[in-house]
Amino acid sequence: MADSKDLLQVLWSGADELRGKMDANEYKTYLLGLVFYKYLSDSYLARVYDLLNDTMPDSLEEAQEQYEEILKTPDAKDLLDELKESMHYTLEPDMTYVSILRDAKENRFNREKLQAAFNRIQESDELFNGLFADVDLYSNRLGTGDLKQSATIANVIKVLDGADLIHAEGDVLGNAYEYLIGQFASETGKKAGEFYTPHGPAQILCRIAMNGQEDKKGLQVYDPCMGSGSLMLSCRNYSNEPDYIKYYGQELMPSTYNLARMNMFLHRVHPENQHLRNGDTLDADWPTNEDTEFDAVTMNPPYSAKWSAAEGFKQDERFMDYGGKLAPKSKADYAFLLHGFYHLKQTGTMAIVLPHGVLFRGAAEGTIRKILLENGSIYAVIGLPSNMFYNTSIPTCIIVLKKHREGRDVLFIDASNLFEKEKKQNVMKDEHIDKVIELYNNRETVEKQAYLASFEDIKENDFNLNIPRYVDTSEEEEEIDLKSLTVEIKDTNKKIEEGNAQLMQMLSDLTFNSSEAEEAVRGFMNIFEEV
Structure with a gap:
């Protein structure tokens, strides 16, 4: 069986072949793309062998040989039809990773064959459309001239040969892929904010969103700013029916959208449970037909982003019930919040990360916040430590929302000191995460940690949700003798x-x-x- 640690070492060593030639944000695309291609190819050959022998192959070379042989027989068409039906794609024998690795080892690798394999997969089914578009096999970043460029890709292909992606049990492969994404996030710094939510905040968001829904079969999770899909996929860690979760996600950046699609497959999410879209969440609502409300909504949108705030949005169902006010052009925070909340089921839970300004800013944002509080929609506010995220050092907060609940009280938690300092970032360890969840579940006032505010408390504070107004963490000065x-x-x-x-x-x-x-x-x- 593939060992998690060994798999990580092999996959990460693939990055060493690319490091120095380009920055991490670029070589992440090559490495993650090639790992995914190997996974699809190896899975394909394993399926061929299983259909012919009703068991998994001991080696992929053996599966490759049998595949080449069966294609010479009259049974070839039936086999290919079955493969297309079950795998959603087919590969010629010379398009498999095994074949291309053989070429690389014998110094006759050429990029045209690998590109042909990419093209075949992408054209096989809408599921894979444009999936390898960012993996430019002819880029000057790979080296100067054809020979060096080909050698770079061939070296990565050879290194990845050590990764057994077929015998990895459970989430070993998916977790390894998540590890790679996290490592790239650490290396790319600010750009990582586009595709990655650090472990601590991610686990808090998902545990809260899944709270009380662990046994639900066919649970629907939604992230309209999904990045690499990591937040949605983290929800499966807290489900007792993970294989039946349906994922709905949207992402603006095409390369990040492709990363999320790969991430879904490598976590072995069934194609019919993947509902992902490349688009602008605020510009046009999605989804708008069939399933439009979800059990769990998790979001880490871009903070204080600009948006059009066009007058037409006042008639948009997502934004129309908030006193005729829209989130300001310069700060789309409440536009993202209201979009996610609109798509939340009556029985569901939403958790979103935003900058602290949303808790106290006035004008239109103040009006929106007041209406949410009057409706009892805001359930909890959790202050996180500063310097948690790659794209900003400012402190952020998690806002938890629910629909049609009894009561209008709000739980405030100050978790700003629950972290350990590591190199570039502050990190929340498991004990910090557990403490936040314990305070959240107990839902009661704990001195200097949490405060359960009544609606009257909030009204007296003029609907200002700034956490220090409710949780006093100041230390009394010693009396002087x-x-x-x-x-x-x-x-x-x-x-x-x-x-x-x-x-x-x-x-x-x-x-x-x-x-x-x-x-x-x-x-x-x-x-x-x-x-």
Whole structure:
């Protein structure tokens, strides 16, 4: 069986072949794309062998040989039809990873065959349309000239040969892919904000969104700013029916959208449970037919992004019930929040990460916030530590929303000190995450940690949700004992006087070899005598 640690080492060593030639944001595309191609190819050959022998192959070379042989027989058409039906794609024998690896080892690798394999997969089914569009096998980034460019790709192909992607059990492969995405996020810094939510905030979001829905079969998860899909996929860790979860996600950046699609397959999510779209979430609502409300909504949108805030949006069902107000053009935070909330089921839970400004800013945002609070829609506010995310060092908060619940109280949690400092980022460990969830589940006031605010409390604060208004984390200063302080000062003054006297005596005992030196020392002594 594939060992998780070994698999990680092999996959990450593939990055060493590309590092130095381009920045991490670019070589992530090559490595993750080639890992995914190997997975599809190896899965295909394993399926061929299984159909012919009713068991998994010991080696992919053996499966390759049988595939080449069966294609020479009259049974070839039936086999290919079955493969297309079950796998959604087919590959010629010379398009498989095994065949291309053989070429690489024998120094006759050519990129045309690999590109042909990419094209075949992409053209096989809408599921794979444009999936390898970002993996440019002819880029100058790979080296100068055809030979160096081909050698770079061939070297990655050879390194990845050590990764057994077929015998990996459970989520080992998916978790390894997540690890790679996290490593690239660490290397790319600010650009990582487009595709990755760090582990701590991600687990808090998902555990809250899944709370009470762990046993639901056919649960529907929605992330309209899905990035690499990691948030949605983390929800399966807290489900007792993970194979039946349906994922609905939208992503603006085409390359990140492709990464999310690959991530779904590598977590072995069935194609019929993947509903992913490349599009602008705020510009046009999606989804708008069939399933439009979801059990769990998780979001980490771009903070304070610009959007059009066009007048027409006031008639948009997502935004029309908030006093005729829209999120301002310069800060789309509430537009993202209201979009996600619109798509939440009456029985579901939504958790979204946003900057603290949404808790207290006035004008249109203040109006929207007031209506949400009057409706009882805001269930909890959790303050996170600063410097948690790759794209900003500012502190952020998680807002939890529910529909049609009894009561309008809001739980405030201050988790700003629950972290450990590591290299570039602050990191929330498992004990920090567990503490937040414990406070969330108990839903009661805990001094300096949490406060359950009544609607009257919030109204008295003019609907301002700034966490320090509710959770007081200030430390009282120690009372000063004036009597002992007076004694201390007297003692200190006495010691200063004694020290000065000793210094004057030492200076008086000095002998001088010039009148200038004597004059300088006498001037120095005069200063002390005047004090």
